Amino acid sequence: MMFVRLFILAFCWLTWYGASGQSLNGKTAFPIVLKDPSGNTITLESYKGKWVLVDFWASWCGPCRASNRVVQKFYPKWKEKGIVVLGVSLDEDRAAWIKAIKKDRITWPQVNTPAQWDSELVLQWNVERIPTTYLIDPNGVIRATDPNLGDILSIVSKK
Amino acid sequence: MRAKSFSKVIAIAVALLLFAVSLQAQFSQGRLQATGLTCALCSKSIHQALDQLPFTELVKPELKSSSFDIRFKSGQPVSVQSIRTAVEDAGFFVGQLTLELSVAAADSLRSGNRLPGETSVYQVLGEWKEGQTLQVIEKGFLSEKDLKRILSRYPESQKELGKVIYLLPVKK
Numbered sequence A: 001m002m003f004v005r006l007f008i009l010a011f012c013w014l015t016w017y018g019a020s021g022q023s024l025n026g027k028t029a030f031p032i033v034l035k036d037p038s039g040n041t042i043t044l045e046s047y048k049g050k051w052v053l054v055d056f057w058a059s060w061c062g063p064c065r066a067s068n069r070v071v072q073k074f075y076p077k078w079k080e081k082g083i084v085v086l087g088v089s090l091d092e093d094r095a096a097w098i099k100a101i102k103k104d105r106i107t108w109p110q111v112n113t114p115a116q117w118d119s120e121l122v123l124q125w126n127v128e129r130i131p132t133t134y135l136i137d138p139n140g141v142i143r144a145t146d147p148n149l150g151d152i153l154s155i156v157s158k159k
Numbered sequence B: 001m002r003a004k005s006f007s008k009v010i011a012i013a014v015a016l017l018l019f020a021v022s023l024q025a026q027f028s029q030g031r032l033q034a035t036g037l038t039c040a041l042c043s044k045s046i047h048q049a050l051d052q053l054p055f056t057e058l059v060k061p062e063l064k065s066s067s068f069d070i071r072f073k074s075g076q077p078v079s080v081q082s083i084r085t086a087v088e089d090a091g092f093f094v095g096q097l098t099l100e101l102s103v104a105a106a107d108s109l110r111s112g113n114r115l116p117g118e119t120s121v122y123q124v125l126g127e128w129k130e131g132q133t134l135q136v137i138e139k140g141f142l143s144e145k146d147l148k149r150i151l152s153r154y155p156e157s158q159k160e161l162g163k164v165i166y167l168l169p170v171k172k
Helices: A002-020 A062-080 A094-103 A120-124 A149-158 B002-023 B044-051 B080-089 B103-109 B144-152 B155-160
Strands: A033-035 A041-043 A051-057 A083-089 A110-112 A132-136 A142-145 B027-035 B056-062 B067-072 B093-101 B121-124 B133-137 B164-170
Touching (some): A062 A083, B027 B080, B044 B067, B044 B080, B080 B093, B093 B103, B144 B155
Parallel strands (some): A051 A083, A083 A110, B121 B164
Antiparallel strands (some): A033 A041
């Protein structure tokens, strides 16, 4: 009887664990090598030594556009503290992506991966919805998933 | 005798046409508005669920109308109930579903107001004009309030409620 109970418990835990997905916190960030709107290649690797907020978004995602406006407000302050924002758009429509960058007056680096949910990068980074953001430390380790504004500054100042 | 065989030919032709329509997709594309507590366009689950349906070819988010544009495969019948199930299993609800007729279905609508479906018959409410899209008027495909409001305009629909899936022509 005890064994059956244990088995059921283990089964429940496994299904819950499997369904909830694994957190990427503490893992080394996956490489990002993509082009910006001007066609220049940008790599996540090149920001090593700095804090990077990787922001997955798309022009067709309303909440992402709202978040762009918030980041725009805070970006000058973050820049002073050595935090870089890297926007990764899932837009298939390149023109729509570039239009959104202009409209939201985005000044931080932007790259695009036009395969949406089935792109290898999106699967690797475990992006299930957008916006999804990851805070990467100067050693290239993922330190937080979807941090709020307060989290970002407190994690960075703690180091 | 002649008239009899002629009507037979017509009957066979109509049957063949209906058969052809039922084998092909009745609809070429659709636009789905999903509702829920979070942004439906921004969730992988709903996109994936629609993408995995056997009769969808392409699913694309459309920001302006905050809906999904769905292109259907030409050789597969479309099941609107499967679309609803996919959306609900992903944790959302269908707010509105409009469909565009395939060429074969448009042909058969010119001679009547019914279309064969996979599990039930589609019936057009009122008059369908060339080029109009059709909104699915059925429980779970729009708000209860809108469903009641629209059906009350078509008293004949009350008799067959649940037996057929109603389609309302909408201006493009």
